[in-house]
Every structure is written in C-alpha cells, then in structure tokens.
Amino acid sequence: MITATPRRRASAFDPMESIRCWGKPTRQPSHRRPAASDRSSQTRRSAEQRCNCLKERQFVVLPEMAWAKRLQITFLILATIIIGGVSAVDTYWTFKNQDFLYQYEQNPVGRWLMEQDGGDVALFMTFKMVGTLVVMCTIPLLYRFRAKWGITAGASVAGFQCLLFVYLNFGEYFVQL
Structure with a gap:
C-alpha cells in the first residue's frame, strides 16, 4: 500500500514531523505513478485533517532551537535598546x-544641515x-x-553606538593622552 507523502520535505530540525502529521512513517516515493484505485480516499485527507495537522505543527519546537531563538531575540532587543539609549543621550x-x-x-553632513537651518540644530x-x-x-x-543579517547588523550598530557613547562622554580624556 502506498502511503501519502507530504508536499514539502520535513524540516531539518524536526525529522519526525512527517510521522506525527501523517500518522505513518513515509517511505521514498517510487517512480511509478499510483494507479487510480490507489489514489482513493485513503491517500486524500479532508480539509479538517489538514487544518489539524497545521495546528499541530505550530507548536512543535525543539527545546534547543527555542532556547537559541529566545537568546537571539533577547540579543536583538538589547541591541535595539542600546541604539535607542545612546541616541537619546546624544540628543x-x-x-x-x-x-x-x-x-x-x-560630522560634515551635520555641519551642513546646521548651516542650512541658520545655525539651529532642529533640522540636524x-x-x-529619523535615521535612528x-x-x-x-x-x-x-x-x-x-x-544572520539581522544579528550582524544589530551587533554592528550597537557596537558603534557603544563606541560613540564612550567617545561622547569620555573623549576629552583620550584627547589629553
């Protein structure tokens, strides 16, 4: 008997996904097309069964992956707070x-913006x-x-903001050295 195979391959993080979702372990599909009698209601699922399967998939997360995702999101939140905080201090x-x-x-662009605004810092x-x-x-x-791009960008901008914070608050000590 031919069992139904999922339309998409199981995730690399959860190889048991097809077993849980389809009820039976799937085997590699053969190269022959199943006969019309094999494509009966046995291999077709109702819309309700597909919906239940999708609901089950939403909550299947490996503990290690969930921990890593939480750590990444925490890092991004921290980087965003650093960026906003240093920008507030700079303001x-x-x-x-x-x-x-x-x-x-x-900053030559900053000086030019102040010149365009008649020496005022509002435009600058x-x-x-807006940039922040x-x-x-x-x-x-x-x-x-x-x-990876988000983490790299967040780490880079937060790092540069930390350097800016040190320069703004302690730069005069570095100039005297």
Missing part, C-alpha cells in the same frame, strides 16, 4: 550644547532621529527575513 547633549555645537561638530536633530528610527525598525525586519 540630550546636542540640545544641551546647541549654542556652541556648530564649532565642535565633526530631525534627520538624526529607520535603523531600529530595519534590524528586526532583517532578522525576520535573514536571521
């Missing part, structure tokens, strides 16, 4: 020192906040579509 210092910021600003800060929001929204999207 604070920008508004606190806006009277003489143009003299000390080392608007672009910084774009980055903070893009990193989870990257993780959703390509996990």
Whole structure:
C-alpha cells in the first residue's frame, strides 16, 4: 500500500514531523505513478485533517532551537535598546550644547544641515532621529527575513553606538593622552 507523502520535505530540525502529521512513517516515493484505485480516499485527507495537522505543527519546537531563538531575540532587543539609549543621550547633549555645537561638530553632513537651518540644530536633530528610527525598525525586519543579517547588523550598530557613547562622554580624556 502506498502511503501519502507530504508536499514539502520535513524540516531539518524536526525529522519526525512527517510521522506525527501523517500518522505513518513515509517511505521514498517510487517512480511509478499510483494507479487510480490507489489514489482513493485513503491517500486524500479532508480539509479538517489538514487544518489539524497545521495546528499541530505550530507548536512543535525543539527545546534547543527555542532556547537559541529566545537568546537571539533577547540579543536583538538589547541591541535595539542600546541604539535607542545612546541616541537619546546624544540628543540630550546636542540640545544641551546647541549654542556652541556648530564649532565642535565633526560630522560634515551635520555641519551642513546646521548651516542650512541658520545655525539651529532642529533640522540636524530631525534627520538624526529619523535615521535612528529607520535603523531600529530595519534590524528586526532583517532578522525576520535573514536571521544572520539581522544579528550582524544589530551587533554592528550597537557596537558603534557603544563606541560613540564612550567617545561622547569620555573623549576629552583620550584627547589629553
């Protein structure tokens, strides 16, 4: 008797998926096409059975994989908090020192934006906040579509933000050395 085979291959993380979902272990399909009598109601499943099968698949997660996913998501949340936190500190210092910021600003784009706004930092800060929001929204999207890219981007941006935080708060000590 020929058993039904799933339309997609079982996941590499859960080789037992086809056994749980279809009820019987599947064998490699033969090269012959089954006869019309073999393709009867035995091999076809009702819509309700397919739905139940999909419901079962949603909750099947190996403990190791769940732990790794939780760790990755925790890391991304932490990286996003670091990015937002350092940006908030940078915004604070920008508004606190806006009277003489143009003299000390080392970013040429930032200096140009301040020139365009008549020496005010409002346009400069608007672009910084929009850029920060774009980055903070893009990193989870990257993780959703390509996990390695999201983790790499999150780690890189959070690392650079940490270096920026050290430079902004302790940079004067490094210049004196």
